[in-house]
Amino acid sequence: FQDQAEQFFRSGHTNNWAVLVCTSRFWFNYRHVANTLSVYRSVKRLGIPDSHIVLMLADDMACNPRNPKPATVFSHKNMELNVYGDDVEVDYRSYEVTVENFLRVLTGRIPPSTPRSKRLLSDDRSNILIYMTGHGGNGFLKFQDSEEITNVELADAFEQMWQKRRYNELLFIIDTCQGASMYERFYSPNIMALASSQVGEDSLSHQPDLGIGVHLMDRYTFYVLEFLEEIHPASQTNMNDLFQVCPKSLCVSTPGHRTDLFQRDPQNVLITDFFGSVRKVEITTEAVSLDRDVAGFESKFLEEELATEPLKYAEQLPVAQIIHQKPKQKDWHPPGGFILGLWALIIMVFFKTYGIKHMKHVF
Amino acid sequence: MAAPLVLVVLAAVTVRAALYRSSLAAFIAERVEVASPLNAWKRVVEGLALLDLGVSPYSGAIFHETPLIIYLFHFLIEYAELVFMITDVLTAVALYLAIQDFNKVVFKKQKLLIELDKYAPDVAELIQTPMEMHYIPLKVALFYLLNPYTVMSCVAKSTCAINNSVIAFFILATIKGSAFLSAVFLALATYQSLYPLTLFAPALLYLLQRQFIPIKLKSKSFWLYTMQYASLYLCSLVVIICLSFFLLNSWDFIPSVYGFILSVPDLTPNIGLFWYFFAEMFEHFSLFFVCVFQINVFFYTIPLAIKLKEHPVFFMFVQLAIISIFKSYPTVGDVALYMAFLPVWSHLYRFLRNIFILSCVLIFCSFLFPVLWHLWIYAGSANSNFYYAITLTFNIGQILLISDYFYAFLRREYYLTHGLHLTRQDGTEAMLVLK
Numbered sequence: 001f002q003d004q005a006e007q008f009f010r011s012g013h014t015n016n017w018a019v020l021v022c023t024s025r026f027w028f029n030y031r032h033v034a035n036t037l038s039v040y041r042s043v044k045r046l047g048i049p050d051s052h053i054v055l056m057l058a059d060d061m062a063c064n065p066r067n068p069k070p071a072t073v074f075s076h077k078n079m080e081l082n083v084y085g086d087d088v089e090v091d092y093r094s095y096e097v098t099v100e101n102f103l104r105v106l107t108g109r110i111p112p113s114t115p116r117s118k119r120l121l122s123d124d125r126s127n128i129l130i131y132m133t134g135h136g137g138n139g140f141l142k143f144q145d146s147e148e149i150t151n152v153e154l155a156d157a158f159e160q161m162w163q164k165r166r167y168n169e170l171l172f173i174i175d176t177c178q179g180a181s182m183y184e185r186f187y188s189p190n191i192m193a194l195a196s197s198q199v200g201e202d203s204l205s206h207q208p209d210l211g212i213g214v215h216l217m218d219r220y221t222f223y224v225l226e227f228l229e230e231i232h233p234a235s236q237t238n239m240n241d242l243f244q245v246c247p248k249s250l251c252v253s254t255p256g257h258r259t260d261l262f263q264r265d266p267q268n269v270l271i272t273d274f275f276g277s278v279r280k281v282e283i284t285t286e287a288v289s290l291d292r293d294v295a296g297f298e299s300k301f302l303e304e305e306l307a308t309e310p311l312k313y314a315e316q317l318p319v320a321q322i323i324h325q326k327p328k329q330k331d332w333h334p335p336g337g338f339i340l341g342l343w344a345l346i347i348m349v350f351f352k353t354y355g356i357k358h359m360k361h362v363f
Numbered sequence: 364m365a366a367p368l369v370l371v372v373l374a375a376v377t378v379r380a381a382l383y384r385s386s387l388a389a390f391i392a393e394r395v396e397v398a399s400p401l402n403a404w405k406r407v408v409e410g411l412a413l414l415d416l417g418v419s420p421y422s423g424a425i426f427h428e429t430p431l432i433i434y435l436f437h438f439l440i441e442y443a444e445l446v447f448m449i450t451d452v453l454t455a456v457a458l459y460l461a462i463q464d465f466n467k468v469v470f471k472k473q474k475l476l477i478e479l480d481k482y483a484p485d486v487a488e489l490i491q492t493p494m495e496m497h498y499i500p501l502k503v504a505l506f507y508l509l510n511p512y513t514v515m516s517c518v519a520k521s522t523c524a525i526n527n528s529v530i531a532f533f534i535l536a537t538i539k540g541s542a543f544l545s546a547v548f549l550a551l552a553t554y555q556s557l558y559p560l561t562l563f564a565p566a567l568l569y570l571l572q573r574q575f576i577p578i579k580l581k582s583k584s585f586w587l588y589t590m591q592y593a594s595l596y597l598c599s600l601v602v603i604i605c606l607s608f609f610l611l612n613s614w615d616f617i618p619s620v621y622g623f624i625l626s627v628p629d630l631t632p633n634i635g636l637f638w639y640f641f642a643e644m645f646e647h648f649s650l651f652f653v654c655v656f657q658i659n660v661f662f663y664t665i666p667l668a669i670k671l672k673e674h675p676v677f678f679m680f681v682q683l684a685i686i687s688i689f690k691s692y693p694t695v696g697d698v699a700l701y702m703a704f705l706p707v708w709s710h711l712y713r714f715l716r717n718i719f720i721l722s723c724v725l726i727f728c729s730f731l732f733p734v735l736w737h738l739w740i741y742a743g744s745a746n747s748n749f750y751y752a753i754t755l756t757f758n759i760g761q762i763l764l765i766s767d768y769f770y771a772f773l774r775r776e777y778y779l780t781h782g783l784h785l786t787r788q789d790g791t792e793a794m795l796v797l798k
Contacts, residue, residue, distance in 0.1 A: 332414045334434050338609040342434070345602065353544050 013127040013168045016277040017120060018043045018053045021102060023134030023143045025059035025094075030214040031205050033061045034075045035133045035175055035221040037083035042228040043129065046276030054105055054120055056092035058134075058144050068212060075217050075225065091118050099149045106130075107160045124165035129173070129274045133221065136176030138199055139184075155185040162188040169262070171274040175220045177202040180256040192239065192262045192269070196220035196246075197253035204252050219251045231271050233278050239266035367501050368459060372452050375508035379451070382518045383444050392519040396732050399692035400629045401427050401556065404443070404520035407436055421615035427623045428522060429555050430607035430616050435525075447517050450528045455504040457531040458703055461538045462500040465676055465707070468538070468573075470496065483782030489775060491710050499706050507703035511729075516696035523696030526555050530562070530700060534679065537566045540573045542592050550599035554607075557624050558686040561664045565682055567592055568668065569675035578672055627653055627691045632750055634732070635693040636758055639751040660689040670773075677772055680704045684765045688758055695729075698761065705768075714771035717763060724760035728753050 020043070022036035040055055062071050062084045073084040092101060104110050105120050122128055134141055140148040161167050172193040174182050179195030186193065196203040196218065205215035206222040217225070223246035231237060243257050243266070259266050272278045382388060391397060392404060400406065410426030410433065413419070420426040420433065439446050470493060476482060477490070507513055516523055533548035545566055552559035567589060568578065576584050607616060623629070630638045637656060641649060663685050671678040680701060687697030712718070731753045738745035778785075785793040 331417060332437075334437060334610055335612070338434070338606065341606050341609065342431075345606070349544070349547055353541055 012125070013273065014125040015122070016048050016052060016127050016129070016274070017122045018048050018129040018131070019056075019105065019120060020053065021056045021097065021130075021132045021134075023058050023097060023132065023141060025144055027059075027061070027064055027066045028214055029059070029134075030061050030073070030212070031217050032133045033057055033059065034073050034083060034217050036131065037073055037088065038075045038081075038217070038221060038225045039131045039173075039228075040088070041083050041085070042225065042231075043275055046228075046231065046272060046278075047233055048275075048277040050087075050089045051117070052277065053089070054091050054118065055089065056097045056102065056105075057090050057094075058097040059094065066213075074209065074212065075222070089117070095144070097144060099143050099147050099153075102143075102149065103153065103157050106157045106166075108164060108166060120166070122166050125168050126166070127169045127171070127274055128167045129171050131173045131175075132182075133175040133218070136174070136178060136182065138178050138181045141174070141176055141182060151182045151185040154182060155187055158186060158191060159188045162190075169264075169273070173224075175203060175218050179203065180258075183256075183258050186258070186261060189261055190263055191258075192266070193258040194242065195256045196251070198256050201253040220246050220253070220255060223250060228271075228275065231275065233272060233276050235270070235272060237271045239269040239271065242271060368456070368504055371501065371505050371508055372455065375451065375455070375514075376448055378509070378514055379448050379517050380444075382514065388518050391515050394515075394519070394733065395632055395736070396634050396695050397515050397519040398521050399633050399694050400631055401624065401692045402522040402526070402694065402696075404522070407432065407522065408440070411436060411440060419611060419613065419615055421611075421613075421619035424623075424629070427620055429620055430610040431551075431554070431603070432522060432525070434610060443520055447520050447524050450524045451508060451513060451517050454524070454528040454531040454700075455508045457528070457535045458507055459500045459504040461531070461535040462503045462707055464535075464538045466496045466499060482779050485782050485784060486779050489710075489779055489783070495710070499709070502706035502709075503703055506706055507699065510699045510702060512695035512699035512702070516694065516699065521694060521696055522555075523694050526552060527696060527700045529555065530559060530683070533559070533562070533566070537569050537679075538676070540570065542570050543595060545570070546592060546595035547599045550596055550603055553600060554603050556690070557621055558660055558690050561661055561682050561686060562679060563593075563596060564664050564668045565671075565675045565679035568672055568678065572673075572675060624691055625653070625657060627656075629692075632736075632747065632754075633692055633694065634698075634754055634757055635691065636689070636754065637691050639747065639754070642747070656689075657691070660686060674772070674776075677708070680707075681765055681769060684761065688761050688765075708768055708772065711768060711771040711775055714774045715767050716770070717767050721760050721764045721767065724756060725764070728757035728760060732757075 018040075020036045020040050022032045024032045036055070036057060040053065043053060044050070061067060061073050071084065072082045075081045075083045092105075105118070108120065110119055120128070132141060134143070136142060139151045142148050158170065158172075161170075167190070169190045170192070172183060172186075172191060174194070175196040176182070178197060178199050178201065180198045183191075183193035183195060184199075197220075204219050206217045206219045208215045224242075227242065227245045239259075243255075246255055248254050262269075270278075382391075398404065406426050407428060410420030410428065413422070413426070414433065414437075435446075436443070469491065473490060482490070513524075529548055529552045533545055533552055536544035536548055549559060549562060549566060552562070570592060571578055571585065571588060574588065576582070576588055578585060604617075608614060627637050627641060630642045632638050640652065640656075644652060664682065667678055667681060671681070683701040683704070687693055687701055690697065732750075735745055735749045735753050739747060739750050
């Protein structure tokens with residue numbers, strides 16, 4: 001019982017959010033929409049409701065005039081899996097998927113008229129999954145073929161989220177060419193990042209479907225999807241298994257991951273901590289005392305994990321300093337020697353031109 | 364003449380005060396035609412704020428004014444508007460007194476030349492009379508104070524007004540004949556913006572003329588006087604620069620002020636010719652062209668000195684105009700200063716050939732500057748070429764104006780000595796052509 005109770009305190013989050021972004025438009029980028037929709041399906045299946053998912057798709061493939069099978073988006077050839085379905089809720093569609101909107105969603109700086117479905121209403125106990133796919137390069141990700149978001153902007157947005165206490169832990173997955181460059185610049189705590197390829201490598205697509213005429217999925221997301229199909233809400237699979245997904249033999253590119261900013265050991269992080277919204281509910285008839293033992297275990301657990309000082313949110317305003325501030329004084333004054341020299345010169349010039357006879361009027 | 368001058372001064376002060384209180388003040392203060400990186404008020408305030416924070420104002424690329432300006436405004440910053448209004452009034456009064464004296468000198472010289480029979484017999488209509496010269500000083504003060512360029516420059520609180528004031532005092536001191544004061548004021552003007560160095564030549568010529576020293580290269584008294592004046596000027600300049608060192612205990616101000624003026628690193632658009640050229644130039648040519656452009660300002664001094672050695676005040680006017688056209692960061696305040704002198708040469712009106720079209724060009728360009736700026740920067744439907752075209756046209760207008768006055772002046776001098784009705788050898792009417 002105590003073990004199960006202790007597991008309750010393991011991860012520290014109380015709600016899950018997902019921000020899934022596909023940044024490419026045009027029919028031949030079908031696979032990016034399929035990528036995002038596959039992750040959407042998995043995340044919904046594992047329990048995150050639509051109200052906690054912000055889905056941004058830059059183009060509409062299901063109703064594209066070139067789609068031979070309208071109202072469907074397939075992720076596997078021979079049309080095995082339709083990831084579009086009946087209950088897809090796209091929050092940002094078509095031209096609304098811009099760098100500005102994406103950053104506004106992340107940082108919460110949204111105009112008051114935005115509907116709830118378009119907001120990321122996370123708090124400091126939220127675990128957020130951010131999945132991005134599209135075309136990218138070394139240090140940037142292309143949006144809509146007209147603008148880019150850089151890794152620095154993304155890192156700064158995450159820092160804003162940290163300072164505004166908008167996440168507990170963040171998992172960032174990116175499936176683009178040279179994806180590892182996007183997580184290079186992160187500097188906020190509690191972020192774990194995965195990418196489909198290293199800097200200098202391209203992420204490749206999986207397989208074309210001759211019926212639809214385009215590539216249906218990217219390799220990395222295809223194998224991640226296969227991996228996620230095995231996960232159910234009660235799985236104990238941890239992040240280390242996710243890091244092993246799609247080795248170079250299958251993916252041709254080398255997937256990368258970054259865990260140095262993350263407080264917990266990836267071994268102890270469940271997949272469902274990010275991909276699902278898992279509530280462990282056990283109905284008992286006995287009372288369990290949680291005060292001493294579990295707290296003791298918790299502190300022991302904390303001591304093991306956090307050898308360094310626990311993270312604190314920065315003090316937003318140094319109130320004590322502000323209320324006792326004295327008014328600013330002008331600190332600089334011209335040196336006395338300068339003033340003396342200047343006025344001596346001026347007086348000399350005056351007397352040289354007007355004659356010495358005026359001196360007696362001065363004294 | 365004091366009462367009309369006082370009236371003019373009051374009117375000017377009222378106009379400026381009214382504009383200070385209106386919303387136009389902020390709009391004018393940020394116009395690039397009025398405020399350049401050298402003399403913008405925003406930068407003076409920024410420099411003083413940096414000083415209060417304990418940082419040298421010359422440490423960045425913000426502040427390019429001299430330490431004496433820091434000293435002046437450290438105590439007077441709350442009364443800045445008053446300071447600039449008083450500066451403008453002082454400039455106008457100085458110009459008024461200078462031109463009054465100059466008219467007396469001109470008249471005396473004219474009388475002397477008539478008595479010496481140097482003038483041709485039929486030039487009675489060309490000779491200036493005291494009647495028509497009576498109102499010229501007032502007109503000069505009026506032209507300076509109520510010129511829209513001056514008013515805008517004052518409302519924008521650009522330190523160009525201070526530079527104009529120092530140059531006006533220099534002109535007053537020169538015309539009064541005091542070599543010492545003239546050297547001191549010229550040193551102050553050069554200290555603030557480098558280009559008044561070229562005014563050394565006309566001032567020297569005027570003072571030599573006043574002392575009746577003939578301008579011959581072999582004459583010993585000529586060289587003696589030149590050396591005296593030059594040493595006065597250089598000593599004052601050195602003393603002022605050394606004094607400025609003691610303000611901040613560093614020589615930082617020299618690259619910030621003079622290095623900035625000479626090397627033109629800031630290419631913000633203005634009404635001058637430097638910015639566009641250097642914006643599109645390759646790096647390895649920029650040093651060469653900077654040298655060429657800067658030499659262009661100083662280049663006209665010697666030829667003009669040779670041609671205009673009998674008329675140093677006109678030389679001073681042309682030199683002032685050349686400085687304000689070709690300097691690295693011109694503003695309309697500089698234009699206003701030489702335009703104030705135009706009433707002095709109003710007797711040349713009958714010889715000016717293009718005055719109508721040139722005044723139209725200048726007025727239209729002044730109106731087109733803000734229009735094309737708006738189209739370029741805000742509407743986005745024009746580009747820098749449009750604004751540069753207006754800059755070019757404005758400067759061409761100014762250059763043609765000056766050369767027109769130059770031609771008219773020389774033509775009048777020729778007519779004075781050779782008579783109004785020129786005939787060729789065979790007796791037919793001849794035309795005077797400037798070669």
